[in-house]
Amino acid sequence: MGKRNRAAVVVLGDLGRSPRMQYHALSLASQVGLEVDVIAYSGSEPHPDLLHNPQIHLHLMHPPGFQGLPRILYLVVLPLKLLQQLSTLVWVLFFRISAPDFFIIQNPPSIPTFTVVGWACWLRKSAVIIDWHNFGYTLLGMSLGTRHPLVKMYSWYERKFGKSGHGHICVTKAMQQELAQNWGIQATVLYDRAPGHFHPTSIKERHELFLRLGLHHIKGHSGLVESAVSDDHVNSTLFTSSSPYSESDIQRSDPIKVMLKRNRPALIISSTSWTADEDFNKLLEAAVLYDRRVNALLGEDYLIGIDSEAIIANDPFPSIHIIVTGKGPLKEEYEKKMQKLRLSRVSFQTMWVTARDYPLLLGSADLGVCLHTSSSGLDLPMKVVDMFGCGLPVCAVSYSCINELVRDGENGLLFETSSQLANQFLELFKGFPLNCKLLSELQRGAVASGSSSRWGDEWAQKVLPLVRKLDERDHA
Structure with missing residues (x-):
């Protein structure tokens, strides 16, 4: 790459919660051999590969101290927040890092990223690739309303300065079409793909993970519960049990036999940023409806506060731990x-799980639930990509472009209402864990979706040509 052999990845957000930008940095270092400066906010711990790669240099900034304010105060301090972001970003891009051949920046946010990176490109003779994850003005519109003057100003700014990129990538075909038809921007679709460390979890790995997370038994009868260590905490979890092989067993290198419990609960995983674009009321309501409908189907009265262990082990419908x-x-x-x-x-x-344990947890679950609804209707949830990488089928909220990722009846199910989600739980888990035909079919579809293409392959096909084109531009 050019005379500098350096790239900069800019994320005006928590780096640990920006997996796509972390993967960009790793690909630039491993597939192109560049020195990579990553400029982002501190917060959640990034992936260990990012921390231990000698070619990747992290420049972590403190996030603005204006989070969680009421709307009226948010509008008052917004100029101060933008000024703080702008000054911090100028300091890092102009003085702390060496001049890169090019930047890869995440959008949103557009303000002040487009402006500061644009200045840096002009002064340091660099290029910029914009990775369109969503539109910033639609996110702002969720909190201020679509007709608010600030939202209209943001939309004008994003459209005008978004065209300044020397290369563009985006997350869906729907967004690619929107950018081309209404923004005059030609972008390459780079679908999110799970990296290689996302894969189905072995039974032994599940047992060790559940022990590590304290999932032995649960305290409380229902609702929000806590883990509780049992007297048999070394040998048993809520989902697994272990015991030594008997002398009659064939000689094995591992003396411990680990099994999934036949009367275990079904394990559902839902990962979230706990923001307004995910309505968790749907999942809570679906849980209530599942509970009531199972009791009705079995001819039971709706009982409050029954301990989960009191439920008959051979019920056709399992208890569920979410x-x-x-x-x-x-x-x-x-x-x-x-x-x-x-x-x-x-x-x-x-719970919050580490970057190491998160893929293991996904690969240990029976079903994923995604409540993401895009503010623009044009982006896809990375969490579902990770779930497919671990062979985990998904029930996902239906919106305009979700079928680019979730194929209904093949690798997951789509729903619109909590009642539909509750019915899907009934259909998927009847006969759990051994006689769930639809769930097994979806699991096979999820495995196929996750293994069809990995991040490194997709990146080499879609982004590497853009990087080489910028290299040619640099030498022209």
């Missing part, structure tokens, strides 16, 4: 709602 991972502004609000639930067959648990 783990919700992630951090975000609405987490506490939804946890309070979960605590008020009184269910006999469904329990919720919230």
